[in-house]
């Protein structure tokens with residue numbers, strides 16, 4: 619069976635060491651390094667890059683999930699905001715604590731770039 623060996627970094631025709639049945643794994647032996655490895659049904663590049671974080675663009679925004687920015691509210695990393703006065707969309711990339719224990723969020727806006735905004739601001743009574 620043809621299988622990729624991550625040690626030798628090459629494909630080899632491998633001998634079956636233990637045939638798995640049903641959901642069990644079939645084990646193969648690499649003819650070069652003699653390593654035992656599980657037979658993978660998917661012949662994908664083993665060192666494929668992990669799916670890069672989807673580019674943040676207007677097209678990628680789920681309009682139903684957009685929240686209008688309000689400094690009194692609290693946000694989580696990944697939340698998508700709409701800033702009315704800038705007419706710009708941004709995604710929360712980081713939560714920050716500012717001096718004075720004020721909470722803030724770093725937001726990556728489509729047009730403005732990275733901007734720190736206050737959150738959870740309490741109105742003075």
Ligand SMILES: [Zn+2]
Nearest residue numbers: 623626648651
């Ligand atoms: Zn090998």
